[in-house]
Amino acid sequence: MASVIDEDRLTETFAALANSTRRAILARLAEGEASVNELAEPFAMTLPAISKHIKVLERAGLVIRARRAQYRPCALDPAPLEEISTWAQRCRTEWESRLDRMDDYLARLAPRPGTDGHDD
Amino acid sequence: MTEDNVAHDAVVIERSFAAPVELLWRLWTEPEHFAAWYGPAGARVVVAKMDVRVGGARLVGMEVDTPGGPVRMWLVGEYREVAAHKRIVYTESLADAEGNALSLDERGMPHGHPTTTEVTVEFSDLDGRTKLVLTHVGIPADSPGAVGWAMALDKLAAHAGDQNTRQR
Numbered sequence: 001m002a003s004v005i006d007e008d009r010l011t012e013t014f015a016a017l018a019n020s021t022r023r024a025i026l027a028r029l030a031e032g033e034a035s036v037n038e039l040a041e042p043f044a045m046t047l048p049a050i051s052k053h054i055k056v057l058e059r060a061g062l063v064i065r066a067r068r069a070q071y072r073p074c075a076l077d078p079a080p081l082e083e084i085s086t087w088a089q090r091c092r093t094e095w096e097s098r099l100d101r102m103d104d105y106l107a108r109l110a111p112r113p114g115t116d117g118h119d120d
Numbered sequence: 121m122t123e124d125n126v127a128h129d130a131v132v133i134e135r136s137f138a139a140p141v142e143l144l145w146r147l148w149t150e151p152e153h154f155a156a157w158y159g160p161a162g163a164r165v166v167v168a169k170m171d172v173r174v175g176g177a178r179l180v181g182m183e184v185d186t187p188g189g190p191v192r193m194w195l196v197g198e199y200r201e202v203a204a205h206k207r208i209v210y211t212e213s214l215a216d217a218e219g220n221a222l223s224l225d226e227r228g229m230p231h232g233h234p235t236t237t238e239v240t241v242e243f244s245d246l247d248g249r250t251k252l253v254l255t256h257v258g259i260p261a262d263s264p265g266a267v268g269w270a271m272a273l274d275k276l277a278a279h280a281g282d283q284n285t286r287q288r
Contacts, residue, residue: 003122091256092131099135105157106139
């Protein structure tokens with residue numbers, strides 16, 4: 001398969017998403033870029049605490065910081081989410097064929113009326 | 121939330137089978153039955169542990185022949201919910217034959233597999249047939265709220281998609 005996903009990065013993405021504050025930050029950024037101050041507003045948390053969460057998101061590649069302005073606004077980078085989506089597609093294909101086999105196995109256990117049945 | 125959104129990051133498959141729910145339940149919870157269909161195709165499935173109760177362990181091995189000889193991989197996990205004939209939830213992580221979960225470096229396969237995943241199977245009786253809804257999500261080992269997590273991610277991915285379209 002040509003589309004090799006960076007496993008460590010995927011794990012990092014999953015870990016970054018395992019926190020409700022970080023998910024809320026991403027949901028806010030999905031509406032447009034924001035400063036750290038703006039991101040901190042809805043939370044009863046210190047700025048350093050929020051910055052820590054943003055750093056985790058940056059490491060996972062989910063957030064990028066613009067360099068142009070002094071306040072360096074944060075923006076969402078959805079690319080890692082697409083990797084998760086690729087994992088999900090592969091996982092789906094696996095399950096589809098597993099359930100096909102389960103169906104075949106059921107048919108062998110108890111031949112259905114209207115089918116030939118299997119003697120094996 | 122639409123079905124498409126769900127499919128974006130969690131795998132959700134719904135199917136019905138021409139068999140009673142009791143039999144389907146046995147296919148998922150009895151080692152002999154489970155090994156007979158689980159696969160992948162051409163693989164020998166070894167169920168080393170299948171302790172079907174909340175907190176019970178599972179350890180399933182899959183052996184595939186390769187040109188270099190047989191290769192066996194193990195999946196370790198535990199049952200998180202067990203409601204007979206209704207619902208079963210278990211976790212999966214790649215492991216060694218003793219059931220020790222492998223670190224990232226030790227895992228040679230498959231690409232893009234999250235560290236721990238959670239499988240939920242819901243069974244419902246449709247007049248002798250059985251509807252099965254299977255949900256598979258990737259979760260970090262320390263995350264108890266896999267469902268809420270998957271839903272939040274759905275919204276997020278949908279948002280992100282919108283934003284991308286707007287930017288183009």
